[in-house]
Amino acid sequence: MELSKKATKISPSLTLAITAKAKQMKADGIDVIGFGAGEPDFNTPENIQKAAIKAIQEGLTRYTAASGIIELKDAIITKFKNDNNLSYGRNQIIVSTGAKQCLANVFKAILNPGDEVLVPVPYWVSYPELIKLSDGNPVFVNCKEENNFKYTVEDLEKALTVKTKAIIINSPNNPTGTIYNKQELIEIANFAQKHDLIIISDEIYEKLIYGNNTHISIASLNEDSYKRTIVINGVSKAYAMTGWRIGYAAGDEKIIKLMSNIQSHTTSNPNSIAQYASVEALNGDKTKVEEMILEFKKRREFMVKRVEEIGTLTCIKPDGAFYVMINIKSLIGKSFNGKNIVGSVDFSSLLLEEEKVAVIPGIAFGLDEYIRLSYATSLKNIEEGLSRIENFIKKLS
Ligand SMILES: Cc1ncc(COP(=O)(O)O)c(C=O)c1O
Missing domain, CATH: 3.90.1150.10 (Aspartate Aminotransferase, domain 1)
Structure with a gap:
């Protein structure tokens, strides 16, 4: 067979x-x-563990809204406002079973067969496979070590075709740990605007930054980059919560709606207990x-x-x-x-x-x-x- x-x-x-x-x-x-x-x-920090135990004891163990509970969406909205100077409404947020599911949802929501997505090399292992699973084609853009493994617009222009639909940016980066500065982000945002591309910005390592660098979300640069970016983030890495499986995405209401519809038929809501624990992760003590x-x-x-x-x-x-x-x-x-x-x-x-x-x-x-x-x-x-x-x-x- x-x-x-x-x-x-x-x-x-x-x-x-x-x-x-x-x-x-x-x-x-x-x-x-x-x-x-x-x-x-x-x-996982104790205050987060306790929030999960409390959720179990209070019977918060049933199906929730497929795209996530209101309390967590509100905590995510506050996080975006405080950390990234980004304003979103509840209908612009989806909570999923890890950032990985957010990425799977977004590719399913935006790609048609043969559409191309620009992927930086080196890349996080799952990007190419997730794109292929959504009938898209990953187009690899070599990011040279001399350039701290970051995109240059010259390389991006060379990789562009009429089928290019989106570009992935992952900062701080897995596997290299490099971070894009504001000027570099502006150049990528301008490139995306010029060619009308969706930006998928994977910011899962946002909190793990050392030295004097700061994290800037490409979505926060200007009105255009805000509209064309889907920000991917989650609690796995920042709060030592990899096994709890909670990630989230924010962006254009229409795309988030499609992602929510897809999720509602594949996994339904992410784990209810982990969602309540994540509210504490985002709002609670960070010592x-x-x-x-x-x-x-x-x-x-x-x-x-x-x-x-x-x-x-x-x-x-x-x-x-x-x-x-x-x-x-x-x-x-x-x-x-x-x-x-x-x-x-x-x-x-x-x-x-x-x-x-x-x-x-x-x-x-x-x-x-x-x-x-x-x-x-x-x-x-x-x-x-x-x-x-x-x-x-x-x-x-
Ligand atoms: C760059 C990057 N994005 C996304 C993920 C997925 O994270 P999650 O555990 O929230 O699914 C990982 C996990 O290794 C990662 O390294």
Whole structure:
């Protein structure tokens, strides 16, 4: 029997696969250091946990409106006003089962077969597959390391065709941690306006910023960018709530309505208890979150310093998120025990086998001469893991 052609073209998530493999090795008693994690290694703060328990006890455990409860929409509206200087009405907000579902909904709402979406390389693993699932075509735009892995308008112009419908911007970025500044955002917004494109701005790492940078939402630049941008955000990364599965999107009322209709027939409302917990996340005390950010900052400093010490590796110091994209170009072509390292998958597999260190091969993000290390793990693990990587590199010939 022939199964769906579309579904069979979708690749499994390489990042989830590697994380699962490392977890299994750990469960088997092997001393693995995992740098694969795409989630904070902290517990959800207690005030948020308590809000969930209260919701259960009060019987707030039934279906809610498909696009989310009013209390959470209002908390999201306040968050946008306070943090991003953006004004939205309730009908411009949708709450979904993670930012990932918001993205899936938005592509379904805006794409017709053959429509193209500009995707930055390196990209977050799910963008291309989500676009394909909505019958669209991802068009990859290489963002060079020399340009801190950011789009240039020149590259965007080259990638444009009559079928281009939308552009994705992800700042702070996964996997590179780079942040677009105001001038760079203005250039992208002008490009989108010139070619009448929808901007999909994935701001899920907004709260995880270190140093002097600030997060600016492209939607907040001017009236035009406000109208053409769908902002994607959520509580997963900022509040250590990855398992609760709450994300949200804001933007044009017509697009949000279509997203809500789609969601109402696929998953109905996101989990009711998690929605009440998210109200507390957004409105409540943020002390724990601030402590988490300080800890990430320390780890970032340490990881970047150690990578530089190793010598053969280079990286750009990330401004946000919790990843370091490491350039392994100088190691491609070397070999270990007679096995050639042709790309990032060989490097990562041999490293896992030999030194029991799990990293994500850059090919998962469209760049084969890199690996991504997450610093959402303890300083002790980072120290030990990088020493093992250093050892591994010494063994290469
Ligand atoms: C860039 C980016 N966008 C979206 C998501 C999805 O987040 P959520 O857990 O809210 O679905 C992730 C998660 O890894 C991400 O890295």
